[in-house]
Amino acid sequence: MNSDVTALGNSRSSSSTQLSGRQLFLAVVALAMGGFGIGTTEFTIMGLLQEGAADLGVSNAQMGLLISAYALGVVVGAPILTALGARVARKTMVLWLMAFFTLANLGSLFAANYEWMLVSRFLAGLPHGAYFGIAAILAGTLVPASMRGRAIAWVMMGLAVANVIGVPVVTFLGQNLGWRWMFAVVGLVGALTWVAIRMFVPFSPAHQGASIRRELSALRSGQVWMAMLTGIVGFGGFFAVYSYISPILTDVTGLPITAVPLVLGLYGVGMVVGSLIGGRLADWSVLGAIYVATTAMVVFMTVFGLVSTHAVPALILVFILGGTGSLLIPALQALLMDSAPHAQSLAASLNHSALNVANALGAALGAAVIAAGLGYRAPSFLGAGLALIGLLLALATGWRAKRLSSAAS
Numbered sequence: 001m002n003s004d005v006t007a008l009g010n011s012r013s014s015s016s017t018q019l020s021g022r023q024l025f026l027a028v029v030a031l032a033m034g035g036f037g038i039g040t041t042e043f044t045i046m047g048l049l050q051e052g053a054a055d056l057g058v059s060n061a062q063m064g065l066l067i068s069a070y071a072l073g074v075v076v077g078a079p080i081l082t083a084l085g086a087r088v089a090r091k092t093m094v095l096w097l098m099a100f101f102t103l104a105n106l107g108s109l110f111a112a113n114y115e116w117m118l119v120s121r122f123l124a125g126l127p128h129g130a131y132f133g134i135a136a137i138l139a140g141t142l143v144p145a146s147m148r149g150r151a152i153a154w155v156m157m158g159l160a161v162a163n164v165i166g167v168p169v170v171t172f173l174g175q176n177l178g179w180r181w182m183f184a185v186v187g188l189v190g191a192l193t194w195v196a197i198r199m200f201v202p203f204s205p206a207h208q209g210a211s212i213r214r215e216l217s218a219l220r221s222g223q224v225w226m227a228m229l230t231g232i233v234g235f236g237g238f239f240a241v242y243s244y245i246s247p248i249l250t251d252v253t254g255l256p257i258t259a260v261p262l263v264l265g266l267y268g269v270g271m272v273v274g275s276l277i278g279g280r281l282a283d284w285s286v287l288g289a290i291y292v293a294t295t296a297m298v299v300f301m302t303v304f305g306l307v308s309t310h311a312v313p314a315l316i317l318v319f320i321l322g323g324t325g326s327l328l329i330p331a332l333q334a335l336l337m338d339s340a341p342h343a344q345s346l347a348a349s350l351n352h353s354a355l356n357v358a359n360a361l362g363a364a365l366g367a368a369v370i371a372a373g374l375g376y377r378a379p380s381f382l383g384a385g386l387a388l389i390g391l392l393l394a395l396a397t398g399w400r401a402k403r404l405s406s407a408a409s
Helices: 023-047 049-056 060-084 089-111 114-125 128-142 145-177 181-200 210-222 222-244 245-252 257-284 286-307 310-341 344-374 378-408
Strands: none
Touching: 023 060, 023 114, 023 145, 023 181, 023 257, 049 060, 049 114, 049 245, 049 344, 060 128, 060 310, 060 344, 089 114, 089 181, 128 145, 128 210, 128 310, 128 344, 128 378, 145 181, 145 310, 222 245, 222 257, 222 286, 222 310, 222 344, 245 257, 245 310, 257 286, 257 310, 257 378, 286 310, 286 378, 344 378
């Protein structure tokens, strides 16, 4: 990995336990399974927006608030749960987080009405960021430092695979058997993940000297806040589009609603490709990967808005958008970890707080331009504008990192 942010701290834990071969594969797959379950529950609800609205007797816009409630849970839960678990062994912590996630999703399965569904979605979001943050650190300790970006990407690959397999399959089940089936499937995945982590992930102690106060010290880092803001604004543009992908595909592109699960699978394939490339880009240059990802988001969301009335180019752009979004995640995760080397767990979890503030922001702004009568193509152009601001923030973050590096040398 290059040295563009290494002056901000050594990202490796002193308690690393490197694995290789079959052991490494099983450990990473176990951690990625949690991402698969999280990605399935987070993204499937976007493809079942209309079915859920009909079942609960609310509008599509009100269903969009379920997305925002989940995102709010991530934002609140990531710093609080990570700080509270600062002294807990990392493997133990991810086991507790996955158990909480599983029970909360089963709560959504049995939610009696819209109000209780809002509460259950908020609760389901609470362990999301903390899980990914600590799982990313765990994965990073299992490989050499030169492979850290790829290790992070492998854990995040669970999100991508969820969009290839979990989201389309569960969307199909939801359309044909009832949309609440998604919560039963996610609960099962959560339980299997708990077992796999218990069996295959090696013990990893908490960081030496870890404490709630030390973890919260990450919030005093200006670089952490700059990195978070880059993710919030840049990914806000992405979610402005993706939150309404189902009505965009049906009302603008003219595809039948039965095609939505297949298109979501195509998006997921793009995420897998983007994650693989993004991990290698992060190992090459953390900040460079962020510049590439945000630039690509600006370009391709603009193009998607222009061509979304035509099926073939729209489908190609769905694949590309999935890839460009995934490019950003490993690098942003690495930047946050480097920005707070003595509070890595909290810094890593804040990546998902940022992404879910982006989720809530994008869904809300997308709803606003649609409600204003600008149509379902408008979120694409709104998203491109937000991604452009994200690129400018990334450049400012890089400039600040160089200043810090010069001051430290």
